[in-house]
Amino acid sequence: MSEISAEQVAHLANLARIALTEEEIEHLTTELGQIMQAVEKVSEVATPDVVPTSHPIPLHNPLREDVPADVLSVEEALSGAPEHDGTRFVVSAILGEEQ
Amino acid sequence: MARAALMDFDEALERFDPVIGLEVHVELNTRTKMFSSAPNPANDEFHGAEPNTLVAPVDMGLPGSLPAVNGTAVRYSISLGLALGCGIAPSSRFARKNYFYPDLGKNYQISQYDEPIAFEGTVEVELENGRTFEVAIERAHMEEDAGKLTHVGSTGRIHGAEYSLVDYNRAGVPLVEIVTKPIVGAGADAPALARAYVATIRDIVLSLGISEARMERGNLRCDANVSLRPKGQEKFGTRTETKNVNSMRSVERAVRHEIQRQAAILADGGTITQETRHWHEDTGTTSPGRPKSDADDYRYFPEPDLLPVEPDPAVIEELRAALPEPPAARRRRLKAEWGFTDLEFQDVANGGLLNEVAATVEAGATPAAARKWWTGELTRIANAQGADAAGLAEPAHVAELAALVDEGTLTDRLARQVLEGVIAGEGSPREIVDARGLAVVSDDGALIAAIDEALAAQPDVLAKIRDGKVQAAGAVIGAVMKAMQGKADAARVRELVLERAAADS
Numbered sequence: 001m002s003e004i005s006a007e008q009v010a011h012l013a014n015l016a017r018i019a020l021t022e023e024e025i026e027h028l029t030t031e032l033g034q035i036m037q038a039v040e041k042v043s044e045v046a047t048p049d050v051v052p053t054s055h056p057i058p059l060h061n062p063l064r065e066d067v068p069a070d071v072l073s074v075e076e077a078l079s080g081a082p083e084h085d086g087t088r089f090v091v092s093a094i095l096g097e098e099q
Numbered sequence: 100m101a102r103a104a105l106m107d108f109d110e111a112l113e114r115f116d117p118v119i120g121l122e123v124h125v126e127l128n129t130r131t132k133m134f135s136s137a138p139n140p141a142n143d144e145f146h147g148a149e150p151n152t153l154v155a156p157v158d159m160g161l162p163g164s165l166p167a168v169n170g171t172a173v174r175y176s177i178s179l180g181l182a183l184g185c186g187i188a189p190s191s192r193f194a195r196k197n198y199f200y201p202d203l204g205k206n207y208q209i210s211q212y213d214e215p216i217a218f219e220g221t222v223e224v225e226l227e228n229g230r231t232f233e234v235a236i237e238r239a240h241m242e243e244d245a246g247k248l249t250h251v252g253s254t255g256r257i258h259g260a261e262y263s264l265v266d267y268n269r270a271g272v273p274l275v276e277i278v279t280k281p282i283v284g285a286g287a288d289a290p291a292l293a294r295a296y297v298a299t300i301r302d303i304v305l306s307l308g309i310s311e312a313r314m315e316r317g318n319l320r321c322d323a324n325v326s327l328r329p330k331g332q333e334k335f336g337t338r339t340e341t342k343n344v345n346s347m348r349s350v351e352r353a354v355r356h357e358i359q360r361q362a363a364i365l366a367d368g369g370t371i372t373q374e375t376r377h378w379h380e381d382t383g384t385t386s387p388g389r390p391k392s393d394a395d396d397y398r399y400f401p402e403p404d405l406l407p408v409e410p411d412p413a414v415i416e417e418l419r420a421a422l423p424e425p426p427a428a429r430r431r432r433l434k435a436e437w438g439f440t441d442l443e444f445q446d447v448a449n450g451g452l453l454n455e456v457a458a459t460v461e462a463g464a465t466p467a468a469a470r471k472w473w474t475g476e477l478t479r480i481a482n483a484q485g486a487d488a489a490g491l492a493e494p495a496h497v498a499e500l501a502a503l504v505d506e507g508t509l510t511d512r513l514a515r516q517v518l519e520g521v522i523a524g525e526g527s528p529r530e531i532v533d534a535r536g537l538a539v540v541s542d543d544g545a546l547i548a549a550i551d552e553a554l555a556a557q558p559d560v561l562a563k564i565r566d567g568k569v570q571a572a573g574a575v576i577g578a579v580m581k582a583m584q585g586k587a588d589a590a591r592v593r594e595l596v597l598e599r600a601a602a603d604s
Contacts, residue, residue, distance in 0.1 A: 015396055015398065061406065061407075061408060061409050063170030063408075064136070064167040064168060064170055065170065066130050066131050066170065067130065067131065067136065068130055068131050068136055068138045069131075069136035069137075070136075070155075071138070071154055071155050072154050072155065072156065073152075074150075077151045077267070080161075085264060087150045087151060087266075088150045088151060089201070089265040090263075090264060090265075091201045091262065092262055093250065093261055
């Protein structure tokens with residue numbers, strides 16, 4: 001049976017950039033634990049000869065032709081931005097987290 | 100920033116055994132992006148576009164937009180996988196790599212995780228010193244590039260940045276990431292091997308025609324993992340990953356620097372922190388980046404917006420049949436065909452001139468002449484201009500120049516003048532010879548007239564020649580060459596001078 005710890009929940013919240021209070025962490029630890037137990041039931045029936053389903057319909061390979069099509073205008077691209085300099089988006093500085 | 104202590108490289112190699120792992124990102128030069136029909140700035144046709152002008156809703160992750168896989172990018176990835184000796188997965192899948200950073204608007208990168216398109220290959224890599232290595236490839240997977248951030252602030256560096264500007268033109272550019280298995284046993288050759296490996300990958304993608312492969316544009320980027328283990332120890336040490344090293348030379352320098360830095364820490368009883376490090380081209384050093392995330396932290400899961408890629412086996416075989424000759428095999432073949440010594444061949448190969456010499460030979464020049472022009476005069480001019488010799492002149496023009504020298508139309512000296520004209524874009528060598536009137540004067544009548552005049556002007560020299568002091572003829576030959584404005588074959592002039600001096604006696 002899976003267990004999830006309060007530390008794991010806090011770590012996940014940090015990865016997801018969600019601020020949680022101690023109470024929320026405690027609450028979510030219980031809830032996520034229950035969800036994981038429910039999901040674990042699946043592994044009881046999942047055997048090596050059953051391929052995991054990531055799509056409900058057995059389709060594959062809808063490949064696109066490599067032909068350029070319309071793009072957004074700069075104005076359209078920037079239209080939803082809280083801040084921009086006319087050509088680029090302006091975002092607050094984020095310290096050294098490039099992937 | 101305090102400069103890290105470094106151990107002498109030779110001492111570091113005496114005490115430790117370096118293990119390296121290389122990740123090379125290749126931007127494909129398809130006409131459109133990986134998952135959208137926006138033009139691809141990694142293709143020369145669209146390079147240099149204004150910021151945010153090559154952006155479709157998919158590239159920004161706008162709500163409701165859905166990715167569609169570029170079929171050409173898949174074919175290019177399969178070709179690359181095959182050229183790396185990899186197996187091609189009958190079914191491979193895209194996965195979401197989740198992280199929050201404004202270089203991708205979706206808050207995830209579409210990549211491949213546990214089901215890459217290509218896996219388990221080998222690449223033969225030849226070092227500049229002639230040593231060869233079989234580098235084992237772990238996998239090659241497809242993914243999308245991220246947008247470009249420009250950090251603006253008081254110092255212009257990330258840590259002093261006040262805000263950042265985001266250009267999503269690069270977001271969604273098709274990438275193949277090639278990951279090696281840990282490379283052991285290179286010893287002191289580890290830095291040179293890292294460089295030669297990246298050069299080999301570049302040769303492969305260029306021969307396949309699937310990337311512009313210009314490192315200065317970021318078409319080819321290398322992350323270098325380095326760890327050290329004490330001599331005789333089986334277990335690998337803790338590694339660091341130096342990110343985005345963007346020239347061949349820097350790859351070699353970065354690996355060398357990490358070996359020296361880690362050796363100093365370990366010898367001092369310290370431990371290596373597993374982290375990414377930034378390479379600084381100006382100082383030739385690395386500095387700590389973020390602690391390396393666990394793969395778990397990216398919370399990979401199968402991309403629900405895309406279906407598995409299941410390439411038609413017939414297409415795979417078609418691509419396999421069309422593969423170009425592997426770089427190492429091609430080098431061996433050319434070296435044998437040209438009959439070069441090891442040194443002569445390395446001179447050509449290390450100068451990045453294999454293709455130029457091959458094309459010049461194909462255009463009719465002898466291998467020796469092709470090598471002489473490319474590694475000699477053309478390299479000299481390129482060095483003076485701070486440019487690459489490759490691309491300075493058309494191979495066909497170099498072959499024509501060599502032919503003009505062979506047939507006696509040009510002396511070496513005149514040929515160098517013609518070459519300058521060729522580089523300046525004045526036309527083909529023959530056109531320049533005609534336009535500038537540079538051909539050697541092969542009309543003996545004109546030469547004899549000039550010789551007689553010179554002999555008459557220098558009676559003392561004439562007397563010496565008649566006395567058997569043949570070396571005195573130099574003064575007359577010089578005068579004749581000057582009168583001919585250099586457009587004479589000095590050997591022929593010498594013959595005629597001695598003939599005329601004797602005839603008049």
